[in-house]
Amino acid sequence: MMDGESRLSALENESIYILREAYRKFPKLALLWSMGKDSTVMLWLARKAFFGRVPFPVAHVDTNYKFPEMVKYRDEKAREWGLDFQLGRNEKALAAGMGPEKGRMECCKALKTIGLKEFLTEKDYRAVFVAIRRDEEGSRGKERVFSPRDSQAKWDYREQPPEVWSHYQSEMAPGSHMRIHPILHWTELDMWLYIKRENIPVLDLYFSKNGQRYRSVGCAPCTGSTPSLARNVDEIIAELKTTKVSERAGRAQDHVSAYAMQKLREEGYM
Secondary structure (H helix, E strand, O other): OOOHHHHHHHHHHHHHHHHHHHHHHOOOEEEEOOOOHHHHHHHHHHHHHOOOOOOOOEEEEEOOOEOHHHHHHHHHHHHHOOOOEEEEEOHHHHHOOOOHHHOHHHHHHHHHHHHHHHHHHHHOOOEEEOOOOOOOOHHHHHOOOEEEEOOOOOOOOOOOOOOEOOEOOOOOOOOOEEEEOOOOOOOHHHHHHHHHHHOOOOOHHHOOEOOEEOOOOOEHHHEOOEEOOOOOHHHHHHHHOOOOOOOOOOEHHHHOOOOHHHHHHHOOOO
């Protein structure tokens, strides 16, 4: 059995292999960065994989409803790390008044799913790195590391390529693109142990203030905090070893229906 440090090194090595393999196979790709802990760890791994320089664009599909702290953090780190940063936004939907009050699923579809589709089409990206984990939410548990999307960006979870011995299927139909998941095999606890080991700067929203903190961050109107006294990384790690509360308990769209997230993801959501 591997000790904790050996496990983190094995996870890191596998993720770096995935990042490099995708970069070798897809000349036109980008990394999607939401500023949450998972995509920030993925971005950190990309910087390590390519010796401190990310050789592809880093993109944020914005909804105009992110926490102000997220936008500030994004802009500061994009400058500090010398990123080729790109911003996508469904301006047409925003101009028409789309927001959470129109319905959680409708808003997510318009500003995230369609926003992402339009961004990928505009930039003609054939592949994107996405920071999802199998343990995070049920539909993500069905994913592959290299996950093809059709010409409408739809995901067919019933028909996925096999992945044996780290051999990833990179063949795609014309007009389609690939979602690549370098941290699919990590857990929430792995994330925080790695953040501690690497001293990765993360959002202050994750740390307790007045007895509440965020375990998962997204759009401010749809993200709730959870009771917690964890004010630093060590205390978060200790909390995760005993908590029975779901990581995404504060994400409103996860509670619309049993299959709401799977439906969103079938249509192209991250």
